[in-house]
Amino acid sequence: MPRERPPLSKFMVEHARSDDGARIRPFPFQADIADAFTDPQTSQLSVRKSSRIGYSTILQCFVAWRIAFDPARTLIYQPTIDDAEKFSRDDLDPVLQWPVVRKVATFKPRHADNQIRAKRYKGGWIQIKGANSPKEFRRVTADDVFLEECDGYPWASKEEGDPARLAFKRNLTSPRRFSAAGSTPKVKGFSRIDTLFEQGSQEFRFVPCPKCGHMQTLVFGDGTGAGIRWAPKEIPTRAWYQCENGCEIDEAEKPWMDENGEWRAANPAQFPRHRSFHIWAAYSQHPGAAWLEIAREFMEVRKDPNLLRVVVNRQTAGSNPRKTAKNWALRRPFSRLPDR
Ligand SMILES: [Zn+2]
Known part of the structure; x- marks a missing residue:
């Protein structure tokens, strides 16, 4: 029997830990974004965001949730290979030591299954890549593709094509593909996250x-x-x-x-298949x-x-x-x- 899979916000409350070991309680606006990650009806998520809204924490928690409840082949693209290594050390490694993860997977130091940019566990793996090298988009098929800060990726070269597009191709053949992009937008008209936001449900946060x-x-x-x-x-x-x-x-x-x-979705036709959220610091506590x-x-x-x-x-x-x-x-x- 598969274990019952909690929505991500519930998982965060019960299992997530901040750097100092304290429990994490997602704010209401975060809880709704988090739960879109674990909603079986949602296959794509696009979050147009600012800093200080806790998106990275949500993604970290989702990786832990995957390992604990629903192993998959997961690709995470950071803007550069340096960013990928930094993310792995600072954001991913602590998550792999959470009790809920250790119950099902051990990531031993210096083990072949625990390299900086490639982690393997029973039933799945995680690879962290840099969007600044064309080599990073070849020869790998995944279930999950996550684009981190995709407006900071290099622009397309004629030979290789746009890095965000190349990344999304990596899970096209997966029967259970799931894709998510989160980024601060750059200038209008030249923003990948703007384009993705427009393609999704276009959800804005209304507060009284x-x-x-x-x-x-x-x-x-x-x-x-x-x-x-x-x-x-x-x-x-x-x-x-x-x-x-x-x-x-x-x-x-x-x-x-x-x-x-x-x-509230401005483009409800895409709900819940492709949910896109717009959020910035003014909402954050x-x-x-x-x-x-x-x-x-x-x-x-x-x-x-x-x-x-x-x-x-x-x-x-x-x-x-x-x-x-x-x-x-x-x-x-x-x-x-x-x-x-
Ligand atoms: Zn008023």
Whole structure:
């Protein structure tokens, strides 16, 4: 009899551990994304995100879930081979030592089945690859293909084709194929995660205003309507969120808002086969994602176009594109990555 497979959010609560050994409790917005990973009706997931929303943790937990409940051939593509090694050491190795994993698989140091970029266990394997080398896309057939930070992959060369496309080809012949991509978006019109998001269910997180109850998405805003507001203007010491109806919302309301929030699909025809999510730091209860921190970071880097793009990618790029069409961020010149 196969063991009963818990949804990933339940698995996270029961088995996941942070670096210091503490239990992980997913926030409501994370729980819904996590459960899409283990929903048998979902075969593709695309998450357009910023940093500080915990996507890597969800992926780590899913790898542990796979080993414990549903072994598979898993390919994880990082932007470069260096990133792949770093991910393996810093993010994957600790997971392989969780009690729930050790119950079914031992990953011994320096063992042939436990190399930095290739792990083998009963019934499955995990390979971590770098999207910066054409060799990384050859001769391997997998069930799972995960694209990490795919907007940071090199651009297609004429001979080889686009790395994201090549990666997705690796599980085309699997009868149980599952694919997921998570990335911070780069400039509009040149973003792989934008394209994937458009192809999926296009789910936005709606949260209620604690004062008037109006359901809305959170946006960075431009200081005139809804969005993050702060004072004093130059060196923020206080920040709040302005509701679409003008209410002033305090940071302390964020947990309640997430608790009462819901994902709404703009393209429900793709639900639940290909679920695509749009999420950014403003929703996160991570201390580094407090509205005041987002405002401070914006003020620090706004005069530096290069830094601004990084912050924008993490923040406004995560807001509803239909409401930020005139956003300065989307007009920044696009610098093309070199061909390989
Ligand atoms: Zn309101």
